[in-house]
Amino acid sequence: MIQDLSNGGIKMVDVYSAVKAQQLFWIERIKHADKQGWFQILQYYLKKNGGLFVFNCNYSLKMLNFDIPQFYKNILQCWDSLNVRNREDNTKFQIIWNNKQLKVTRDIIFFRKLFLKRIVFFNDILTEGCTLRRLDEMKRLFDLNANDYFRLQGVYSALLKTKFSKISYTDSFKNAAISNVILPVELVQLNKIKSKHFYDLLVAEKYERPVSTFRLQNRYHVSDKELVLARSSILLNTIDVKYREFQFKVLNDILNLNYKLYKMKVITSPLCSFCNAEIETIEHLFWNCPFTQLFWNQLGKELTMFDFSLLTEKM
Numbered sequence: 682m683i684q685d686l687s688n689g690g691i692k693m694v695d696v697y698s699a700v701k702a703q704q705l706f707w708i709e710r711i712k713h714a715d716k717q718g719w720f721q722i723l724q725y726y727l728k729k730n731g732g733l734f735v736f737n738c739n740y741s742l743k744m745l746n747f748d749i750p751q752f753y754k755n756i757l758q759c760w761d762s763l764n765v766r767n768r769e770d771n772t773k774f775q776i777i778w779n780n781k782q783l784k785v786t787r788d789i790i791f792f793r794k795l796f797l798k799r800i801v802f803f804n805d806i807l808t809e810g811c812t813l814r815r816l817d818e819m820k821r822l823f824d825l826n827a828n829d830y831f832r833l834q835g836v837y838s839a840l841l842k843t844k845f846s847k848i849s850y851t852d853s854f855k856n857a858a859i860s861n862v863i864l865p866v867e868l869v870q871l872n873k874i875k876s877k878h879f880y881d882l883l884v885a886e887k888y889e890r891p892v893s894t895f896r897l898q899n900r901y902h903v904s905d906k907e908l909v910l911a912r913s914s915i916l917l918n919t920i921d922v923k924y925r926e927f928q929f930k931v932l933n934d935i936l937n938l939n940y941k942l943y944k945m946k947v948i949t950s951p952l953c954s955f956c957n958a959e960i961e962t963i964e965h966l967f968w969n970c971p972f973t974q975l976f977w978n979q980l981g982k983e984l985t986m987f988d989f990s991l992l993t994e995k996m
């Protein structure tokens with residue numbers, strides 16, 4: 682119901698997603714809020730976990746265990762549950778710190794000193810063969826001392842307990858990840874982000890193919906493209922609300938015809954109300970029934986008088 686017409690819905694407002702979208706829209710405000718007073722409060726609470734960097738991590742609110750106001754907790758919660766952030770190729774699975782998969786004695790890890798030395802991604806600490814880089818290499822790349830390296834060994838042994846992959850990122854991407862919130866690809870491409878865009882993402886996540894899709898595709902071998910065209914044409918064919926509603930019901934097979942009412946045990950026979958010979962389905966009632974055929978034939982004849990013809994071969 683909340684999907685677009687072309688996807689078989691009627692574009693109803695999903696209140697739950699609308700509220701969530703308003704909360705998520707704060708991410709966009711946070712991204713551009715450098716010098717504003719309220720932003721300093723948020724920075725203060727997130728400081729011990731890396732500031733805005735937290736938003737890019739595979740965090741768990743429970744494990745972060747910080748005493749942050751409920752308002753920001755809600756935002757972090759919504760952000761964490763956004764499915765586009767949970768794709769396997771997402772950056773968040775590549776970040777070492779505040780990662781709920783990576784635990785040392787039940788807590789998630791954030792070593793500020795190593796973070797400030799720009800150790801962020803798995804790629805930063807791993808060799809080509811996915812073993813921990815040697816101390817001399819880490820010394821050269823990140824200016825680490827033996828003590829820091831010892832800490833990294835703990836991180837690495839936690840990493841070995843998880844399924845991990847290793848992607849390399851450019852320096853500019855790393856800078857962005859350290860200092861600000863990285864948005865999903867779907868939003869990065871936009872010039873100006875509005876709460877509607879977050880809403881669209883949330884609604885798209887809830888998409889389920891309408892049951893009628895299988896019926897139409899199996900019975901009439903309709904392609905996905907033709908189906909989208911038929912569904913979107915509901916608004917183009919008529920401006921009458923009743924006719925639109927009727928067309929929507931036919932396409933989604935939700936007209937209460939006899940075969941359906943019989944299944945619901947509302948009536949005692951599924952047979953056609955006119956011919957009483959066959960089961961009253963959409964196809965029978967609007968095309969195969971002898972009474973309907975009579976109607977179409979007569980209508981066809983009438984229309985030829987005005988130079989119109991019915992596309993009978995397609996019906």
Ligand SMILES: [Zn+2]
Pocket residue numbers: 953954955956957958959965966969970971972
């Ligand atoms: Zn009939």
